[in-house]
Amino acid sequence: MAKVALSRREQNKAEKRGRIIAAARALFAHKGFEATTTQQIAEAAEVAAGTLFLYARSKDDLLILVFREEMIELVERAYRLARREPALIEQLVTYFETFVAHHERDLPLARALMRQLAHVAGADERSEVNELMTNVLGRLSLIIESAKGRSQARFETPLTPAARAVFGVYYFNLLSLLNGYINREQFDRDLRGQLELVLRGL
């Protein structure tokens, strides 16, 4: 921990930020995203209504604030679990299923979060989301790279495009799940089937 010499100001800000995130997380989980008002979050965090918008550009932005650390841990865990699998297809399935299992705890909220991730507002938000995506795609690249060593992927396969293609497949299926076009069972089947297809080629 390199948390030395936090000035009074920085302490207060960090503390307030923490209260806001905690309040937002609790209310979103309890009442849902739309049903939660920014007033309620402000009250629960014991800050004024306007203060909220010094820490998040918008209500939507609160979602990113709330989920950022959570997502970083999730990606880490998904990667750890995926690495234990011997076959590339299982690694990919495990990686993505770990995400979905997490999202399944609160599908409406995950839906709101995905909406926000897919519609970044400005430069600041873009770089935040980009950081997260880089993390997710980076792990995917590592998984694919290691599969090359086990002869489960061609050596010529470029890692970044491969990771992005595979993620695209996952993402579209996730949207189908979150928007109620398919259920979890179908999602599992579809994802696996499509990933197999991508590994083999059409």
Add this chain to the structure above:
Amino acid sequence: MAKVALSRREQNKAEKRGRIIAAARALFAHKGFEATTTQQIAEAAEVAAGTLFLYARSKDDLLILVFREEMIELVERAYRLARREPALIEQLVTYFETFVAHHERDLPLARALMRQLAHVAGADERSEVNELMTNVLGRLSLIIESAKGRSQARFETPLTPAARAVFGVYYFNLLSLLNGYINREQFDRDLRGQLELVLRGL
């Protein structure tokens, strides 16, 4: 045209609907989606503020109203253009590039539209969006199926999963473009590279 025997009521509704769509389209194009108020649309369409919400459940929903027919034609045109190509990879690239060329005329609006398509509100909207997606994916399936006949795709490749996988790849790249992570040139390169990858397998 099977437009026989429109009752007075149906006539009025169709006319009003048309005015609302036209007004919304014009204002969105001219001032952008966020900067356009529902009041302005109502005024331009010469209906009361509340009437708007009898034709669209929400402001966001107006986007779907505005773009539905447009999208149907676009898919048709993209399919026609794609069929002229001899190679599967070129067919896919052409199909998707036709979409993007259309979206490029107004990127912010396309971004708003994609956001809405990815976040359907209720059952009615879901079926509307579903209809559109079925159309898009259906054409994709046809393209892939015909490639089987030319030995550019395996016979065993299941069409629907293949179409969905390929679309997923496109969709994720489209989001990157719309959110400003990449520019058009990069998009073109990335899309082609990733589609080639999916055709060959990893």
Add this chain to the structure above:
DNA sequence: CAATAAAACTGATCATACTCATATTTATCC
């Protein structure tokens, strides 16, 4: 055609995300 019912429309009203002029708190300087 008058009476009744059903559908469609209206616009004042409401709820709430977000702003901004003002006040308060914290840091800096001599």
Add this chain to the structure above:
DNA sequence: GGATAAATATGAGTATGATCAGTTTTATTG
């Protein structure tokens, strides 16, 4: 440590998407 500047917080105010009780228009019935 008092004065000044900078950063942060406040909450009343604003803009606007959405609602809904009341009105108007259209259809139906006898």
